[in-house]
Amino acid sequence: MSPFRLPAASRAPAAALALLALPFLPARAHEGHDHGAPQPPVSKTIAPRGEAASAAFELVAIPRGDALVLYLDRFATAEPITDATLEVETPDGPARAEASPDGSYRLPAPWLATRASKDDHLDLVVTVTAGTDLDVLPLTVALPKAAEPKGAEPKGAEPKGAELKGAESARAGHEAGHAGEGWLHRLAEGLTGRLSARDPGAGLAAAGGFVLGLAAMGLMRAGRRAPVLAVLVLAATLVLGATAFAHDGDPPETRAAFVPPPTDLAQRLADGAVFVPKPTQRLLSLRTQVAAEAAFRRTVSLPGRIIPDPNASGVVQSSVGGRLAPPPSGAFPRLGTKVRAGEVLALVAPPVQRVDLSDMRQRQGELDQQIAIVQRRVDRYQKLSPSGAVSQVQLDEAQDELKGLKDRRTALDRIRQEPEVLTAPVGGVIAEAAAIAGQMAAPGQMVFQIVDPGKLWVEALSFDVLTPAADATARLADGRSLPLAYQGAGLADRNQAIPVQFAIQGGSGGLRVGQFVTVLAATDAEQSGLALPRASVVRTANGQDVVYAHTAAERYEAKPVRVAPLDGTRVLVEAGLQPGTRVVVQGAELLDQVR
Amino acid sequence: MLQRFLTAGALAIALPFCAHQACAHEGNGDKGGRIVDAGPYHIELVTKDRRVEVWVYDAKEKAVSPAGFKGTAILVVGGKPARVVLTPAEARLTGEAEVSLGANPKGVVQITGPDGAAASGKFN
Numbered sequence: 001m002s003p004f005r006l007p008a009a010s011r012a013p014a015a016a017l018a019l020l021a022l023p024f025l026p027a028r029a030h031e032g033h034d035h036g037a038p039q040p041p042v043s044k045t046i047a048p049r050g051e052a053a054s055a056a057f058e059l060v061a062i063p064r065g066d067a068l069v070l071y072l073d074r075f076a077t078a079e080p081i082t083d084a085t086l087e088v089e090t091p092d093g094p095a096r097a098e099a100s101p102d103g104s105y106r107l108p109a110p111w112l113a114t115r116a117s118k119d120d121h122l123d124l125v126v127t128v129t130a131g132t133d134l135d136v137l138p139l140t141v142a143l144p145k146a147a148e149p150k151g152a153e154p155k156g157a158e159p160k161g162a163e164l165k166g167a168e169s170a171r172a173g174h175e176a177g178h179a180g181e182g183w184l185h186r187l188a189e190g191l192t193g194r195l196s197a198r199d200p201g202a203g204l205a206a207a208g209g210f211v212l213g214l215a216a217m218g219l220m221r222a223g224r225r226a227p228v229l230a231v232l233v234l235a236a237t238l239v240l241g242a243t244a245f246a247h248d249g250d251p252p253e254t255r256a257a258f259v260p261p262p263t264d265l266a267q268r269l270a271d272g273a274v275f276v277p278k279p280t281q282r283l284l285s286l287r288t289q290v291a292a293e294a295a296f297r298r299t300v301s302l303p304g305r306i307i308p309d310p311n312a313s314g315v316v317q318s319s320v321g322g323r324l325a326p327p328p329s330g331a332f333p334r335l336g337t338k339v340r341a342g343e344v345l346a347l348v349a350p351p352v353q354r355v356d357l358s359d360m361r362q363r364q365g366e367l368d369q370q371i372a373i374v375q376r377r378v379d380r381y382q383k384l385s386p387s388g389a390v391s392q393v394q395l396d397e398a399q400d401e402l403k404g405l406k407d408r409r410t411a412l413d414r415i416r417q418e419p420e421v422l423t424a425p426v427g428g429v430i431a432e433a434a435a436i437a438g439q440m441a442a443p444g445q446m447v448f449q450i451v452d453p454g455k456l457w458v459e460a461l462s463f464d465v466l467t468p469a470a471d472a473t474a475r476l477a478d479g480r481s482l483p484l485a486y487q488g489a490g491l492a493d494r495n496q497a498i499p500v501q502f503a504i505q506g507g508s509g510g511l512r513v514g515q516f517v518t519v520l521a522a523t524d525a526e527q528s529g530l531a532l533p534r535a536s537v538v539r540t541a542n543g544q545d546v547v548y549a550h551t552a553a554e555r556y557e558a559k560p561v562r563v564a565p566l567d568g569t570r571v572l573v574e575a576g577l578q579p580g581t582r583v584v585v586q587g588a589e590l591l592d593q594v595r
Numbered sequence: 596m597l598q599r600f601l602t603a604g605a606l607a608i609a610l611p612f613c614a615h616q617a618c619a620h621e622g623n624g625d626k627g628g629r630i631v632d633a634g635p636y637h638i639e640l641v642t643k644d645r646r647v648e649v650w651v652y653d654a655k656e657k658a659v660s661p662a663g664f665k666g667t668a669i670l671v672v673g674g675k676p677a678r679v680v681l682t683p684a685e686a687r688l689t690g691e692a693e694v695s696l697g698a699n700p701k702g703v704v705q706i707t708g709p710d711g712a713a714a715s716g717k718f719n
Binding site for chain 1: 717
């Protein structure tokens with residue numbers, strides 16, 4: 001026999017118990033008839049208020065003295081609307097709420113003072129016109145508790161009387177309407193409430209009474225009168241003492257004295273949700289976004305480095321060894337100087353060795369001697385040539401020879417005096433300069449590096465082959481991100497990876513060559529989820545990633561989520577969030593600081 | 596035998612709870628209009644051309660006499676709000692709008708009961 005099978009006799013009571021338990025189960029589908037959402041716990045330090053929302057607007061109303069202060073925001077983005085028209089249907093007829101300089105709306109409400117003291121809520125209808133959007137919002141405002149008449153019963157049994165929010169009071173009213181159909185229902189709700197509250201006092205009292213009763217029964221059976229009396233007296237003392245204590249501990253005056261006046265403070269409620277009043281929301285500039293599910297390409301993140309565009313950068317090297325000298329302008333270009341292509345950056349004067357020098361002098365002397373001889377010959381021929389004694393051919397040859405010798409002599413001078421001119425191969429900015437006047441430059445040594453800061457590339461190391469069409473972004477350490485365009489990938493292996501090059505699209509200001517970036521490149525694999533800005537995910541103290549969902553006008557709930565990187569600015573929420581949730585995308589860090 | 600009684604008893608107790616939780620109120624009413632909750636009441640809104648009629652029911656869908664009630668309907672017509680004051684007439688609250696309201700205008704109906712408590716229902 002299976003251990004789970006019960007004998008037929010005990011099966012029926014089991015079924016009966018199960019059936020009885022059904023209505024007490026907390027999960028209740030109550031379709032179509034909103035008796036009020038499960039009321040969020042409220043704090044005693046929050047003033048009574050009311051809220052209403054539609055697809056376009058979110059409205060919060062707070063009674064302040066003899067006026068009603070209204071805050072209007074866009075529903076989806078939580079952006080304050082300060083230039084709307086609010087027509088309110090009040091007990092005294094329609095009235096218009098005037099915009100205040102602080103972004104709220106103020107409705108004079110003399111009817112707040114004259115209301116009946118039993119009213120704990122007020123039903124208003126607000127017609128909101130903002131630009132082309134128009135909506136009519138029913139608004140239930142909870143009212144501050146009126147001064148209690150003297151001798152009224154302490155409201156011990158109704159601990160949340162004053163803080164009933166609009167929805168709850170509406171629900172209370174509604175349930176009164178349902179009174180005829182469900183005293184049993186209410187009894188059941190009361191019992192489940194007590195049990196779920198796990199009041200230790202009630203349990204202890206019940207257990208104590210049971211033990212005392214047992215003792216009394218036992219003693220009576222034993223036929224002893226005196227101990228029975230003693231036990232009964234003990235029981236009576238305990239019960240009376242407890243009631244006296246209960247009254248002592250909860251006198252209405254002291255309670256009133258110790259309850260601080262409601263001041264709206266951002267606070268973390270007992271259930272972990274965060275209450276942020278509208279003025280604070282505006283101070284923190286909280287903004288939300290409705291999360292929508294979509295398919296996104298998976299991205300891989302690659303370590304990358306900024307490199308100059310190979311076609312828009314260059315190095316200036318000396319081809320000969322020599323002494324560096326500033327260009328004719330007088331000074332070497334400094335770092336960061338803009339240079340044009342072809343601009344002279346430095347001069348290199350090659351040194352002439354001593355042996356070379358003597359060789360050159362010797363050659364120079366020879367040339368000078370030959371030039372003198374040929375010069376004399378040319379002179380003589382020029383005198384004789386008109387008489388026909390020397391042919392014209394001889395004269396021409398002598399002249400050519402003289403010219404050739406003079407050229408050689410000039411070249412010899414130039415080699416001794418003229419330095420090598422170093423010019424900029426491309427236009428750009430001097431990125432590196434190693435020139436000092438008088439320094440001896442080795443052949444092939446880089447003297448300047450020129451980079452065009454408007455044309456920078458990123459070289460990343462990828463472990464798998466990226467598709468050429470894949471779009472990519474680069475994320476900098478400071479959170480900025482740059483769009484990238486794929487340029488090409490190498491095939492030669494480098495550190496078990498291949499280098500992939502991207503051109504930075506748009507502005508590349510503030511970047512430097514060699515800076516490390518994280519490249520996020522899309523791959524072919526698609527994944528679905530909710531894309532959210534990176535700033536909306538907050539890491540909590542226990543290391544979990546959470547996003548804050550805007551569940552009610554002034555209530556935010558932290559939702560633990562699993563995120564995957566999507567691109568430079570967004571993350572993909574893979575689990576933990578329902579589509580359609582309003583998620584805080586701006587100011588989430590500040591919201592997380594609320595204690 | 597005892598077990599059967601227990602089962603039957605449990606069923607008898609448990610069923611009303613379940614039935615209560617399954618009931619739904621919103622939808623279409625007897626008068627061909629839309630029914631929504633408004634505080635302790637359920638209200639049905641019928642619009643015919645410029646005429647607005649509101650029937651008031653209690654929580655058990657039993658008609659409530661409109662005597663002593665007053666109401667205001669703010670309905671959105673063509674991107675503009677139309678405010679209609681409702682007064683009791685026969686078994687309903689009724690009022691006349693300045694413009695034709697169309698078939699199912701969205702908006703809010705606020706009723707104030709004889710005890711002065713206001714309640715509103717939203718029609719989408």
